Amino acid sequence: MTYERIGVIGAGAWGTALAQVAAADGAPVLLWAREAEVVASVNDTRCNDAFLPGVPLSPAIRATGTIAELATCDALLVVTPAQHLRAVLQTLPPGDAPLVLCAKGIEAGTGRLMSEIAADFRGAGGIAVLSGPTFAHEVAKGLPTAVTLACEDEAVGEALAARLARPEFRPYLSTDVIGAEIGGAVKNVLAIACGVVEGAGLGQNARAALISRGFAEMTRFGRARGARAETLAGLSGLGDLVLTCSSTSSRNFSLGLGLGQGRAAADLLADRRTVAEGAFTAPVLHRAAAAAGVDMPIVAAVCALLEARVGVDTVVEELLARPLGREQA
Numbered sequence: 001m002t003y004e005r006i007g008v009i010g011a012g013a014w015g016t017a018l019a020q021v022a023a024a025d026g027a028p029v030l031l032w033a034r035e036a037e038v039v040a041s042v043n044d045t046r047c048n049d050a051f052l053p054g055v056p057l058s059p060a061i062r063a064t065g066t067i068a069e070l071a072t073c074d075a076l077l078v079v080t081p082a083q084h085l086r087a088v089l090q091t092l093p094p095g096d097a098p099l100v101l102c103a104k105g106i107e108a109g110t111g112r113l114m115s116e117i118a119a120d121f122r123g124a125g126g127i128a129v130l131s132g133p134t135f136a137h138e139v140a141k142g143l144p145t146a147v148t149l150a151c152e153d154e155a156v157g158e159a160l161a162a163r164l165a166r167p168e169f170r171p172y173l174s175t176d177v178i179g180a181e182i183g184g185a186v187k188n189v190l191a192i193a194c195g196v197v198e199g200a201g202l203g204q205n206a207r208a209a210l211i212s213r214g215f216a217e218m219t220r221f222g223r224a225r226g227a228r229a230e231t232l233a234g235l236s237g238l239g240d241l242v243l244t245c246s247s248t249s250s251r252n253f254s255l256g257l258g259l260g261q262g263r264a265a266a267d268l269l270a271d272r273r274t275v276a277e278g279a280f281t282a283p284v285l286h287r288a289a290a291a292a293g294v295d296m297p298i299v300a301a302v303c304a305l306l307e308a309r310v311g312v313d314t315v316v317e318e319l320l321a322r323p324l325g326r327e328q329a
Helices: 013-022 036-045 067-072 082-089 114-118 136-140 154-164 177-199 204-224 235-244 251-260 265-270 277-292 297-306 312-320
Strands: 006-009 029-032 061-064 075-078 099-101 127-131 145-151 169-174
Touching: 006 013, 006 067, 013 029, 013 075, 013 136, 013 154, 029 067, 036 061, 075 082, 082 114, 082 277, 099 114, 114 127, 114 177, 127 154, 127 177, 127 235, 145 154, 145 177, 145 235, 154 169, 169 177, 177 204, 177 235, 177 251, 177 277, 177 297, 177 312, 204 235, 204 277, 204 297, 251 265, 251 277, 251 297, 277 297, 297 312
Parallel strands: 006 029, 006 075, 029 061, 075 099, 099 127, 145 169
Antiparallel strands: 127 145
């Protein structure tokens, strides 16, 4: 089982970086972009000036605006924003190429994970999740990166890992698709909270505490949904959480930074060409946690801020006033 010809759906920064990884050995990669100017930029200048400027792209990458061309690919990396996944999958040409889901989030209208949506279009054995601590510009430049590649079908997972692996890009295999997804979705919301801490000037102690307690929330919710604790403690959970809670290169952290500085969520979100997925994930995650009886006070606080129901000072006061409890609870 080999996947020689890779297709990448979505030519934002992350999709372009993954195309660069897949093309590193000279194998052909087909990159689908919605924007005609991105297709022209990639094909004519070997750069994606709109989303990943300054990174020369492999000549093995060809961009297209025609999604039907992906029918020739052996495997598809799906890198569209989480809230657009269903619409994009509905336009895919028929075929049985595995879908590697690379977006992190929960569908706002249904509360479904990306793999649950993809299951409407492929069998579970043909669905994988790629997730972990990955800033696109570092991956595209060939800086060392490790990720989780989760697939229920171990043979498919091994073949995909063999195709994508590079000395500087290391996929670690798992069969826990749900765990890999939940880590990536929840960390986006927690990254907003850490940005708030930074923007409000609450200090490094507070941020470390929030990361630790946020990880406890991630673990509680993940276990309730059937995820394995060791997956959540790995690259796609704790690893990604540490990265995105510590840098303004994270769109979610930057959103929280603005909130912490007193700016309105509506203004911050309207001003972005790229997507801060945590803003969409937070309310659906809050509802899902409540339905499952899982306590996620940090997620609830982020929702309150995004919905402008309370201010930063009030949120901090309420979190600090919570009853004392055992650390592992």
